[in-house]
Amino acid sequence: MRTVELNIIKPDIFSESDVSGSEIWLKNICFNKENTYLIFSESGKGKSSLFDFIYCRRSDYSGEILFDGKNAKTLNHAQKKELRSSHISLVFQGFRLFEELTAIENVEIKNRLTNHKTKRQIEELFEQMGISAKINTPLSLLSFGQKQRVAIIRSLCQPFDFLLLDETFSHLDETNYTIACTLIANEVKSQNAALLVASLGETYKFNYNYKIQL
Amino acid sequence: MLMWKLLRKNLSIPQLAGYVFAGFIGLSIILFGIQFYADTKPLYSSNDSFLKPDFLVINKKVSTLSNFSLISNTFSEKDVDDIKQQPFVKKIGFFTSSKFGIRASVSSSTFRRFYTEMFFESVPDDFIDVQNENWTWSDEHSNIPIIIPRTYLTLYNFGFAQSQGLPQVSENLVEKIKLTVTAYGNGKSKNFDAHIAGFSDKLNTILVPESFLKWANVEYGSENEKTSMPSRILVEIYNLSDPLIAKYFGEKNYEIADYRGNTGKAAYFLRLVIITVLVIGLIITLLAVSLMLLSISLLIYKNREKLENMILLGYSRSTVAKPYQILGLLLTVCIFALAFVIVLILRNFYIAKISVLFDNANIASSLIFTFSSGFAILSVICLINALWIRKKVNETAK
Numbered sequence: 001m002r003t004v005e006l007n008i009i010k011p012d013i014f015s016e017s018d019v020s021g022s023e024i025w026l027k028n029i030c031f032n033k034e035n036t037y038l039i040f041s042e043s044g045k046g047k048s049s050l051f052d053f054i055y056c057r058r059s060d061y062s063g064e065i066l067f068d069g070k071n072a073k074t075l076n077h078a079q080k081k082e083l084r085s086s087h088i089s090l091v092f093q094g095f096r097l098f099e100e101l102t103a104i105e106n107v108e109i110k111n112r113l114t115n116h117k118t119k120r121q122i123e124e125l126f127e128q129m130g131i132s133a134k135i136n137t138p139l140s141l142l143s144f145g146q147k148q149r150v151a152i153i154r155s156l157c158q159p160f161d162f163l164l165l166d167e168t169f170s171h172l173d174e175t176n177y178t179i180a181c182t183l184i185a186n187e188v189k190s191q192n193a194a195l196l197v198a199s200l201g202e203t204y205k206f207n208y209n210y211k212i213q214l
Numbered sequence: 215m216l217m218w219k220l221l222r223k224n225l226s227i228p229q230l231a232g233y234v235f236a237g238f239i240g241l242s243i244i245l246f247g248i249q250f251y252a253d254t255k256p257l258y259s260s261n262d263s264f265l266k267p268d269f270l271v272i273n274k275k276v277s278t279l280s281n282f283s284l285i286s287n288t289f290s291e292k293d294v295d296d297i298k299q300q301p302f303v304k305k306i307g308f309f310t311s312s313k314f315g316i317r318a319s320v321s322s323s324t325f326r327r328f329y330t331e332m333f334f335e336s337v338p339d340d341f342i343d344v345q346n347e348n349w350t351w352s353d354e355h356s357n358i359p360i361i362i363p364r365t366y367l368t369l370y371n372f373g374f375a376q377s378q379g380l381p382q383v384s385e386n387l388v389e390k391i392k393l394t395v396t397a398y399g400n401g402k403s404k405n406f407d408a409h410i411a412g413f414s415d416k417l418n419t420i421l422v423p424e425s426f427l428k429w430a431n432v433e434y435g436s437e438n439e440k441t442s443m444p445s446r447i448l449v450e451i452y453n454l455s456d457p458l459i460a461k462y463f464g465e466k467n468y469e470i471a472d473y474r475g476n477t478g479k480a481a482y483f484l485r486l487v488i489i490t491v492l493v494i495g496l497i498i499t500l501l502a503v504s505l506m507l508l509s510i511s512l513l514i515y516k517n518r519e520k521l522e523n524m525i526l527l528g529y530s531r532s533t534v535a536k537p538y539q540i541l542g543l544l545l546t547v548c549i550f551a552l553a554f555v556i557v558l559i560l561r562n563f564y565i566a567k568i569s570v571l572f573d574n575a576n577i578a579s580s581l582i583f584t585f586s587s588g589f590a591i592l593s594v595i596c597l598i599n600a601l602w603i604r605k606k607v608n609e610t611a612k
Binding site for chain 1 (some may be wrong): 216217219220223520523524525526527528529530531
């Protein structure tokens with residue numbers, strides 16, 4: 001997949017005045033592979049909604065989202081499964097991790113879909129992120145920041161053309177998010193993928209091609 | 215394994231145990247009912263394979279007066295002509311009796327040698343199913359087929375054999391016994407080979423082919439035996455449900471032989487009981503299945519967030535539904551196995567009695583029948599279960 005095109009989309013819950021001044025809502029915009037985008041706005045402007053729309057989790061919007069020209073609303077279950085396991089990776093704001101599983105099991109349950117990384121590579125990611133001691137700890141015993149790092153690792157364990165980060169570094173200190181950014185940037189580069197970072201204004205350690213106000 | 219670890223969360227062991235228990239009870243009852251029906255089936259289906267179905271045996275009612283010969287209990291020629299005139303009568307036939315001495319003897323490894331004086335009767339071949347090739351007698355050297363009343367065998371098995379410590383025998387076994395019939399009279403005697411060719415509920419007499427009896431009556435019959443009028447008549451009927459039949463014979467004070475008698479009523483009630491048992495078993499099974507469906511719905515509802523997350527990670531709906539479907543399948547197979555074992559155990563309690571009376575071959579095949587019925591029920595339950603789970607997963611994760 002090379003492009004994600006947004007054609008005059010707007011969440012149903014927003015009125016037209018709600019989205020005035022936005023460079024995305026009710027505009028035409030195209031995200032291309034190999035570019036890095038910062039999408040910033042204050043809270044409540046619909047960053048998570050936008051990512052949910054692109055990830056095909058929700059479809060309560062007007063306008064159309066096109067993947068290489070194909071309308072997102074027309075995808076069937078099998079195509080959505082393919083989209084999520086091989087083309088778009090998303091780090092959810094709420095993580096959507098499984099409390100019953102250990103940290104590494106949470107990553108493996110994603111990785112086994114495509115066997116993108118070896119067990120060794122996953123363990124290295126845990127090491128680089130500084131949570132190798134927690135690798136076999138049940139997720140319910142991890143801190144918020146640790147969970148955030150597990151979610152990041154999980155998002156890297158699949159092939160993708162677009163990586164979406166939804167306020168992913170909110171609970172990490174500068175040292176930790178710098179490490180995380182490096183790992184993410186390397187993976188994005190090696191996969192020739194696009195990176196979309198949603199933030200409240202913070203830019204973190206990425207080199208953006210575009211900064212877009214939502 | 216990872217998926218199972220995740221999705222087994224909120225699994226209620228008591229609920230599933232409840233399903234297994236209730237399903238086990240229900241399915242056991244159904245399978246036992248089917249098995250019992252199959253094992254006792256000869257009771258309902260035994261019929262006079264040699265005799266045509268649509269005829270009646272009638273006789274005059276025997277009263278005290280007839281003992282003193284004030285009223286004859288034989289049919290006069292006028293009576294016979296009158297019956298022939300009736301619109302529902304297709305044709306009538308008479309019994310031919312043997313007019314010579316007969317002695318039948320048996321010798322085999324199973325039985326002590328014994329012999330008995332007896333008599334034969336015959337009816338016109340029109341009343342016998344002539345397509346049956348076993349019912350023929352051509353010359354002095356051929357084997358004589360004999361039809362005896364089924365009640366004789368019952369009498370032997372349950373009365374005589376049990377009290378005398380003799381073995382009980384099945385109909386098939388009896389048909390294999392070689393008999394020797396000695397006909398004597400007229401200063402001559404001769405031995406014939408004979409065998410039991412069938413059993414009859416309708417005719418309380420010992421039947422041989424008419425051709426044999428006619429020949430033997432001439433050969434050995436005493437000259438001075440005079441031809442008397444018959445006391446019993448065979449009447450072939452166009453339509454057995456014709457209401458005129460009962461009306462006419464009632465007016466004439468004739469009796470129609472009640473050929474099914476108490477056996478027929480007992481079989482009817484037995485069948486009724488089995489059907490009732492099957493319905494109860496079916497209801498219990500249905501309740502058990504609803505319990506499982508409800509339990510799995512609840513499980514899926516409680517785990518809906520996990521299911522949605524799995525699907526958002528890129529798992530397909532069928533993959534997510536599979537662990538639950540396999541769970542349902544395993545439990546149901548478990549129930550089926552338990553129920554089948556218990557049916558086999560229960561069956562041992564009555565089978566010894568039954569196998570004496572019926573064919574061993576029938577019993578072997580009827581076990582397969584029960585197994586396949588159980589398997590069919592199992593498949594239906596698993597199919598319902600699988601579709602239901604798929605539906606619930608689809609409802610849970612949009």
